[in-house]
Amino acid sequence: MQELGRIYWTRQGLRLAYSAVMIWFAVALMSALMAKVTPAAGAGPSSAAGVLRGLFDGVVAAVTLPGVAAVVLGIVAAVMTNRDVRRRDPVRRFTRQQRREGMARAGGLCELEADFGRRCGRPAEHGDHFYPWSKGGSTSLQNFVAACARCNRAKRARIPSPAQQQRLERRRRDYVPPSSSVSVGERQPLP
Numbered sequence: 001m002q003e004l005g006r007i008y009w010t011r012q013g014l015r016l017a018y019s020a021v022m023i024w025f026a027v028a029l030m031s032a033l034m035a036k037v038t039p040a041a042g043a044g045p046s047s048a049a050g051v052l053r054g055l056f057d058g059v060v061a062a063v064t065l066p067g068v069a070a071v072v073l074g075i076v077a078a079v080m081t082n083r084d085v086r087r088r089d090p091v092r093r094f095t096r097q098q099r100r101e102g103m104a105r106a107g108g109l110c111e112l113e114a115d116f117g118r119r120c121g122r123p124a125e126h127g128d129h130f131y132p133w134s135k136g137g138s139t140s141l142q143n144f145v146a147a148c149a150r151c152n153r154a155k156r157a158r159i160p161s162p163a164q165q166q167r168l169e170r171r172r173r174d175y176v177p178p179s180s181s182v183s184v185g186e187r188q189p190l191p
């Protein structure tokens with residue numbers, strides 16, 4: 001799966017940008033609230049309503065830009081989620097044949113990662129989509145990893161990092177029969 005790096009880093013970047021915008025929003029809001037309030041034009045300088053309106057204007061001015069940025073990022077995220085859903089493989093369950101071949105390739109043991117990038121190696125109970133099904137991962141032997149119950153639960157629907165992919169492919173060179181490919185991960189094309 002060549003494009004995993006691009007997919008993964010795009011999403012990480014989006015997440016980072018969203019956190020940055022939220023911090024920007026909070027800082028802008030705080031400083032607007034703590035700024036010395038200039039009463040709104042036309043109101044008496046000591047009138048409470050004038051002070052409040054001035055405060056309100058200041059807050060609106062301060063949060064407009066980060067607010068627009070948050071909305072734009074939210075739209076981008078919604079478009080990506082929508083495309084993930086459209087990519088979904090109509091078949092979610094691996095066939096018996098795929099399970100048999102995938103489990104045989106893994107020697108019946110979990111292929112996922114324990115600590116320090118080592119192989120988990122507990123008896124595998126599940127066939128797992130390496131690239132998550134919900135994000136458009138294919139129900140194919142190429143996207144099949146043997147997983148124990150614990151790793152399967154821990155993995156959930158997170159997109160694996162390119163480094164995790166490389167480590168799995170490297171580990172596979174040690175146990176996969178020479179007739180099978182070590183490469184892992186497949187995503188459905190957009191319909």
Ligand SMILES: [Zn+2]
Nearest residue numbers: 110120148151
């Ligand atoms: Zn495991």
